[in-house]
Amino acid sequence: MSALAFNNSKVQQLRRLLGRRSSRYDDGCFVVEGPVLTAEAVAAGLDCQAQFWPEGVDDSIPGAGRVYPLAEGVLERVASTEHPQPPLTLVAIPDSEQDSAGLLAEATFVLVLDKISDPGNAGTIMRSAEAAGADLVVLTPGSVDHYNPKVVRASAGALFHVPVVTATVEEVADSGLQLFGSTSHDVVNRTTEAYTSADLTGRIALVMGNEAAGLPEEWTDSVGPINRWITIPHSGRSESLNVAMATTVLAFEAARQRSNPRSNPLR
């Protein structure tokens, strides 16, 4: 195989990995774009397998894998942003993600995103998860893929520091965590309490619903996997908080209570 043919097949792989979720899981890897995130991936101990730089540019990042050249204009054609910065880095999906049941069994503070579709929201929530000290982020089937390049970018490296797995809300419930469902509008047969009145100090999962639909309406006090319903009382119009902001507020209230159990309103 000529060097050119080899590179062409690598470029095809990069394009597939950036564009298709199934390719990422078939190949067991995803793409990190740019020097800052690549350095974060290396620092976090991820398995970086290859870094692609435009021919003639020699800023290769130690630990980010073997260097491959990209012909002129290829970076711009393949990358997911309009003004891409090299390198494109091939990173292995951590094996640990296979063991969602094991991670759930050990976790004490989990954020669950049920059918979240916006990559920016998913990435921001991973940042909140890291900052608030959550052990694990769960995305349900039907959510945006956490290795989607827009999620990778929006997470600003948090994705490399907090484990993220795919599981159903029912699987989270089966792990013995107490599930707090977030609800932003009145639904029949849901008893809601203000998030600041709920005891968030135990083994908990905060469960957030889809941007438009919320959590399934058929889930109530007695039906479905949710143990308690919480809401964020707020001023202004109901649309004023998006799901990423709401998750940030809930996660930091949990962090506040967990760092100082005396401040828990129920004790």
Added chain:
Amino acid sequence: MSALAFNNSKVQQLRRLLGRRSSRYDDGCFVVEGPVLTAEAVAAGLDCQAQFWPEGVDDSIPGAGRVYPLAEGVLERVASTEHPQPPLTLVAIPDSEQDSAGLLAEATFVLVLDKISDPGNAGTIMRSAEAAGADLVVLTPGSVDHYNPKVVRASAGALFHVPVVTATVEEVADSGLQLFGSTSHDVVNRTTEAYTSADLTGRIALVMGNEAAGLPEEWTDSVGPINRWITIPHSGRSESLNVAMATTVLAFEAARQRSNPRSNPLR
């Protein structure tokens, strides 16, 4: 003046208003893009002066002002987004914004953004301000303009519901509000306390600094307009929270304390 010439001058105005802060203040108006935000502006009682629709499209919004046609392709050339939705709506800047001293004198819960530069952050913070029940948002000179089209869009209508003014941090201090400066890294001669330990129930202003630089390093316990320094203790890397997320966390802790003074840790 022919109808065409008239329309050309209106199109030039739209372009200037979208592109230049000085034009917005010279003309006393700004542009709202799309049907959802235009309807929000009408519902909020803003003075909508004209709505521009592609010729032949008749979805004009009641209350959004006189309808003007846009020749084919003009919407796409003038609007600030890649795939614009009509209308472009000309809205008067509220007169009340002129009286920043009066608004500050009456306010009890203010968010101050000092030299915030990212439009998405500014817009998100306006959403938090509305949801957390802040009276007023202050942008200091040197911050992104709140009528920048990206800020208008990111605020998702919050800009029409919470007054926003331009003033210096010193002017905020002169109004008798207690200033809590947010600080995310150690600075010499700043005594910081956790935001959950601070009493945020009085007449307060939460002061947030620039995305990269924070608040001026020369402002300390004894120098500058800040009365108290607060910080958000968090897990993970220091970059994990951006300024919009940090503001959301602080504003909702203030809302929590203010809605339930008994839960204030200091009482």
